[in-house]
Amino acid sequence: MATIKERTSKDGSIRYTVEVRLKGYPRQTATFKRKTDAKKWAQQTEAAIREGRHFKTAEAxxxxxxxxxxxxxxxxxxxxxxxxxxxxxxxxxxxxxxxxxxxxxxxxxxxxxxxxxxxxxxxxxxxxxxxxxxxxxxxxxxxxxxxxxxxxxxxxxxxxxxxxRLKEPRGRVRFLDDSERARLLEACKQSSNECLYMCVILALSTGMRQGELMGLKWSDVNLKDRYIILHETKNGERRRVPLAGHGLELLQNHAKIRRLDTQLVFPAVKHKDKPLDLRRPFETALKSAGIADFRWHDLRHCTASYLAMNGASLAEIAEILGHKQLNMVKRYSHLSDSHVSSVIESMNAKIFGGV
The missing domain is CATH 1.10.150.130 (Tyrosine recombinase, N-terminal domain)
Incomplete structure (x- = not known):
């Protein structure tokens, strides 16, 4: 039961003190300037106590x-x-x-x-x-x-x-043009790190994230059927990554000289069970190639951009990159305008013919 008592404070203002008593629970009190607020608090407190919600704040x-x-x-x-x-x-x-x-x-x-x-x-x-x-x-x-x-x-x-949450700018689209790509790959070839060139080629040709690529195990690589299975992905779902072209050739050659004391495809030199760290070799290659404002993750943007410019649909790009939602790849839609235009032309020609 709740009781509300009206009191006059020292400054002459009226206050309403509420007391809620329910058998088996500690007494609860509160003071308000308005009687309507006091009644509302009493009702809510009684309901919360009966439903077992009120005293959970003690856990906090x-x-x-x-x-x-x-x-x-x-x-x-x-x-x-x-x-x-x-x-x-x-x-x-x-x-x-x-x-x-x-x-x-x-x-x-x-x-x-x-x-x-x-x-x-x-x-x-x-x-x-x-x-x-x-x-x-x-x-x-x-x-x-x-x-x-x-x-x-x-x-x-x-x-x-x-x-x-802070407002984020529109998704970044930074990809290498033909000249930049050629310069970067040449710099990677000249790197003191023997795996850098192959890893950059694989990143460009598959769209794998850096963590996915560097954490790759041989048990996840099927060279015969030309695909990789990624078990640990950002969206929590397994993803099948096709292998083709130069990336496949490099990985096949790498398999012939693989280390037998670890399952990692790209293990660290001194710690065989830790992934290879390519941050410094990659930054050195970028500097040597004269490429600014570019990060490893932008290699993934390159893959998506090249796919869009070669006619891949947004749904196809999302599937390859492992995105559940199409809005994640809409940033590349302007790169496939020519593909969209050809689809519109084809549809109009089929419907209207020579009219």
Missing amino acids: KKHTFAELVDRYVKEVLPNKSLSLKAQGQQLNWWSDRLGAHTLADITPAMIVQCRDELANAINYRGTKNTPATVNRYLAALNHAFTIAVRDWEWLETNPVSKKA
Whole structure:
């Protein structure tokens, strides 16, 4: 039962103190300026107590954010795909700033403050983090809080607001023209790293992500039937990648001299069970070729762009790259205008003929 008492404060204003008493539960009180607010709070509190929702906030006072991250990393992260394992590092970044706070104390404003710090931080490239990078950190945080609310019942609500996301610019389309591509491949051939040229060729010819390519195992490669099976992908689904042309020839030759003490196709020299790190050789090759504003991931943009310019549909590009949604590849649609025009011409000729 709820009781509302009217009181006059020292400054002469009226206050309404609500007291909710239900058998078997601690007494709950609150004070309001308006009686209507007091009645509304009483009704909501009584309903929440009867439904077992009200006292869950006590769990939020028992657990710190650091505990949430530790449990998430131990119980949830191992079940995610390899491409999402980076969320552990992202959550540790949040934990360094929010870890000492109880979950009850964390507010949307605190998260926004940390977000702005991340957005202004300088990364290893010497530039500020992009909105896309910041949003990936927010996505990791959001999922951790979602699990804490939905599965662990440590929180009533998720403090990560949808408004916390930063607006991202239109998708980047940076691909190599014929001259740039020739210069880069020649620089890769001259590299001291014997695998660089082959890896760049494979990246261009298949559209595989860097993590997918460097984590490749021989058990996933079928040279006889000319395809690769990717078990760990960004969208969590297996993907079949066809092999053809020069990339296939290079991989066939590489198989003849493969290392037998590891399953990795491209193992590190000193650590056979770790993937080869091509960051520095690739940056050196770019500099030697005189190519600016280009990253390894842009090789994937090259694949998509070349496919579009050679008549592939957006659906075909999405399937090759492993995108579930077509809006991820719409950025390449302007490159296939000639293909679209020919389709329109063909349709009109069939329908209207010589009319």
